[in-house]
Structure formats: C-alpha cells, structure tokens
Amino acid sequence: MGDDFDPETDIDWTGDKSFRSGFACFVGRPNAGKSTLTNALVGAKIAITSSKPQTTRHSIRGIVNREDSQLVLIDTPGLHKPRTLLGQRLNDLVRETWTEVDVIGVCLPSNQPIGPGDTFLVGEIAKLPKKPKLVALATKTDLVSGDTLRKHLVEIQQLEEKLGISWETIIPCSAVAGEQVDVVADELVKLLPYGPAFYPDGELTDEPDETLVKELIREAALEGVRDELPHSITVEIDEMGLREGRPEDKPLLDVFASMIVERDSQKGIMIGHKGEHLREVGTRARHQISALLGTPVHLDLKVKVLKDWQRDPKYLNRLGF
Numbered sequence: 294m295g296d297d298f299d300p301e302t303d304i305d306w307t308g309d310k311s312f313r314s315g316f317a318c319f320v321g322r323p324n325a326g327k328s329t330l331t332n333a334l335v336g337a338k339i340a341i342t343s344s345k346p347q348t349t350r351h352s353i354r355g356i357v358n359r360e361d362s363q364l365v366l367i368d369t370p371g372l373h374k375p376r377t378l379l380g381q382r383l384n385d386l387v388r389e390t391w392t393e394v395d396v397i398g399v400c401l402p403s404n405q406p407i408g409p410g411d412t413f414l415v416g417e418i419a420k421l422p423k424k425p426k427l428v429a430l431a432t433k434t435d436l437v438s439g440d441t442l443r444k445h446l447v448e449i450q451q452l453e454e455k456l457g458i459s460w461e462t463i464i465p466c467s468a469v470a471g472e473q474v475d476v477v478a479d480e481l482v483k484l485l486p487y488g489p490a491f492y493p494d495g496e497l498t499d500e501p502d503e504t505l506v507k508e509l510i511r512e513a514a515l516e517g518v519r520d521e522l523p524h525s526i527t528v529e530i531d532e533m534g535l536r537e538g539r540p541e542d543k544p545l546l547d548v549f550a551s552m553i554v555e556r557d558s559q560k561g562i563m564i565g566h567k568g569e570h571l572r573e574v575g576t577r578a579r580h581q582i583s584a585l586l587g588t589p590v591h592l593d594l595k596v597k598v599l600k601d602w603q604r605d606p607k608y609l610n611r612l613g614f
C-alpha cells in the first residue's frame with residue numbers, strides 16, 4: 294500500500310492543522326454502488342446535489358460537512374468508448390476531473406468478480422500524468438459471505454501490481470447495511486489537504502436547481518427507451534421560475550423545458566402514440582422535481598430536433614458540453 298510522503302497533505306503550509314477540505318469522486322462500473330454510497334455519506338437521500346462551484350466546472354454530488362473537514366463529492370459521467378464528439382468531450386471531462394480531485398474512490402462491488410471493465414477503468418487512472426490518491430472500496434459487502442469478501446479483497450490488492458497503482462487503503466463497506474460508511478468518510482477525509490471549507494455549511498447557489506431539474510427530466514426520459522436513443526437525448530431548460538402572484542404558502546414552480554434529440558424519427562419515439570410517451574415522461578419528471586425541490590411544479594415539456602447535435606460543436610457549446 295502507498296504510504297508515500299505527499300507535501301500537499303503532509304506538510305502544514307498554513308500553520309492551521311485544524312481543518313481539511315477537498316474533493317473526491319467515485320468511479321466504478323455501472324451499478325457499482327456509487328450513488329448509494331454518496332447518499333449514505335452525505336446522510337440524506339438527494340443530497341445537496343448538482344451545483345456548479347466557482348472553482349471547477351464540475352457538478353457536485355454532495356458535500357460531507359464535519360467539524361474537522363469538508364469533503365466535496367464530485368459527479369463524473371461514466372467513461373465510454375467515444376463514438377461522437379460529445380463522447381470525446383465527456384471522456385476528456387472525466388479525465389480532467391480525475392486530475393483535479395484529491396482522492397478517487399474506486400468502487401468494486403464485492404458480489405461481482407473484478408472484470409475487464411474494472412481493470413480498464415483503473416488502468417486509465419494509472420495512465421494519468423498527475424495521479425490523485427486512490428482508495429479501493431469493496432462495496433455491497435452485505436451481499437457476500439466472509440470467504441467471498443476475503444477473496445475479493447485479495448483480488449483488489451493484486452490490482453496494485455497488475456496495473457502499477459497503489460491503494461492508500463482498501464475498505465470493505467455496505468451503504469445499504471450502513472457498514473463502514475463512517476470509515477469511508479474518515480479515510481477519505483484523512484487524504485484531503487489542510488485548508489478552509491470551499492462551501493459555506495449547507496449553502497449553495499441556486500443555479501444548481503436548473504442543473505438538477507435537467508437531470509431529473511433526462512432520467513425520466515431515459516426510462517424505457519432502448520438502444521442508442523439514450524445517448525441522443527439531452528435536455529435544455531428554456532425558462533424556470535416561481536410563478537408570480539401566488540400566495541406565499543402555495544408556491545408553484547414553472548418549468549419550460551425541451552428534450553433534444555438528433556433526428557425526426559427520434560422525436561416521434563419521444564412523443565409516442567398520441568403523445569402518450571411525452572405525457573408519461575412529463576408526469577414522472579414533475580413528481581421527481583417536486584419531491585426534490587419541495588414545491589408543486591408545472592412542467593411544460595417539448596421535444597426538439599437539433600440535427601446531429603452530438604457532432605456539432607456549435608450545438609455542444611450551446612448545450613453546455
């Protein structure tokens with residue numbers, strides 16, 4: 294295991310050793326348990342999510358505020374084989390995020406053998422010019438026997454030699470059973486540099502609501518659609534705000550949004566027979582947004598075609614990629 298001396302965390306430049314703060318992200322194959330662990334760490338379902346902090350362009354998944362530290366968990370999209378300009382940009386963004394965080398937690402579910410997807414991911418991290426500290430998290434321990442877990446931990450350890458990396462620590466944990474979640478927090482915090490909190494306790498700007506609403510609509514839109522369509526969908530908020538003239542105890546949030554697809558044929562699918570699919574997506578998204586923001590929502594949802602937006606730099610810029 295790596296116990297290398299690191300001047301950034303091991304020397305106290307400021308003289309103040311009372312507080313640590315920094316950034317971490319979780320990586321892992323789909324379903325590895327990243328979101329569940331994030332929520333368990335932050336301590337609330339739908340954590341203080343998705344903000345665009347001033348210091349980085351990345352969205353925040355959640356913030357773990359403690360007396361002695363602030364750990365900011367950053368969201369990264371998965372790494373995919375890029376097939377479009379968007380794919381490339383997303384991958385670049387992921388790699389960039391990796392070099393900017395202090396710690397990466399690699400989630401390796403205990404109930405699944407380590408596979409090519411995992412080694413690819415860790416291998417990519419190993420290639421980075423500036424490597425953040427790495428922590429291995431053997432997630433979902435509640436699903437396996439002690440024996441299986443021990444073998445899994447050995448396999449994780451062996452990745453060090455196989456991929457030329459070094460784990461700061463390997464932590465078995467279960468976010469669902471609440472096992473060792475506090476240890477994960479402790480260990481991540483230990484690896485952060487000394488410094489003051491990046492964000493005031495519990496407070497974030499209100500821009501993120503829009504980001505969040507966008508994500509919820511996209512999530513609702515993706516449910517039940519197949520094949521390559523998911524990659525072609527993005528969401529744009531045209532306008533969003535509290536309706537004026539409402540009584541204070543009965544606010545209503547108006548959201549005007551467009552689901553953007555690449556081709557006319559996809560538009561048809563998104564709208565569905567007699568508009569049924571669009572209505573379903575709207576209802577699902579509206580419930581989610583309303584649950585999250587705690588306000589009733591009026592959602593006006595349209596479908597728009599931006600031809601081949603994933604390959605068009607102009608569209609990508611407009612959509613914020």
Ligand SMILES: Nc1nc2c(ncn2[C@@H]2O[C@H](COP(=O)(O)OP(=O)(O)OP(=O)(O)O)[C@@H](O)[C@H]2O)c(=O)[nH]1
Binds near residue numbers: 470
């Ligand atoms: N039994 C058990 N199930 C878990 C645990 N953590 C996550 N899960 C389940 O595993 C599934 C995937 O969990 P997520 O947290 O969504 O995984 P993820 O890595 O964020 O997935 P993607 O967003 O697809 O990348 C969900 O059904 C979770 O309920 C755990 O500690 N124990």
